[in-house]
Amino acid sequence: MKLQPARYRLEVRVTPRAGLLDPPGKAIYQALHALGYVEVADVRVGKAIALEIDAASEEAARARAEEMCRKLLANPVTEDFEIVHSDNAPAAGDHR
Amino acid sequence: MKLQPARYRLEVRVTPRAGLLDPPGKAIYQALHALGYVEVADVRVGKAIALEIDAASEEAARARAEEMCRKLLANPVTEDFEIVHSDNAPAAGDHR
Structure with a gap:
């Protein structure tokens, strides 16, 4: 008996490692403050990569x-990754 | 009586609108296939913006x-946004 493959939708979040500079985040932070959103204390920008996998x-x-993620999607020196959720079978416990 | 502000960590996900071309997604799709990950059916790349707000x-x-999001973080013509979750008070019901 062979398992029938199904299509899974996973979302990968790739974020700049804590402590490293994040120039896009800094640019957005400054733009938000210039627009009057002074209550913004920090901005970090990462990638949200939606994968459909059979x-x-x-x-x-x-x-x-x-x-x-290890081979291509995340830079092992500067980025962390996390597989956030899947649509076909919602994962429990790894939402932050 | 004045409410004491607290710091909330929200995550905003900005994604290319369905149907629009997503060149970074296509590049990653092709690179994954070149690496042998032929089970990948689709890749879409968006931004994951972590905000800390008082x-x-x-x-x-x-x-x-x-x-x-409406004023700066998402392009109203080409992108959708979603506020995914918050760390201080986890939101129910809007995880996809």
Whole structure:
């Protein structure tokens, strides 16, 4: 018996590592203050990458997505990544 | 009596509107296929903007963040935005 693959929608969030400079975040911070949003204390800009992956299970899709992050999607020196959620089978416990 | 402001951490997700071209997404899609990840059916790239906002309540922080999205963070013609979650008071129901 072979598992029928299904399509999973995962979202990967890639963020600049804490402590590293984030020039786009700084630019947005300054623009928001210039517009009067002085209550903004910090802005960090990352990428939200939505992936649709054909896999036999959600676990398999997540494992492949993690590999893709390590190999291509995130810079291992400057960025952190997190697989935020999946549409087919909502993940519990990893929303921050 | 005046409400003491607290700091709220909200995350805004800005994504290219469905149907519009997404050149960074296409580039990542092609790179993943070149690396052998042929099970990837689609890639869309958006921004994940983490905001820290001082406000009297979570609702107030969200309302201000929505204004910021409309005025600066999202392009009203080509992008959609969504306020995904907050750290101080996790929001229910708007995780996709």
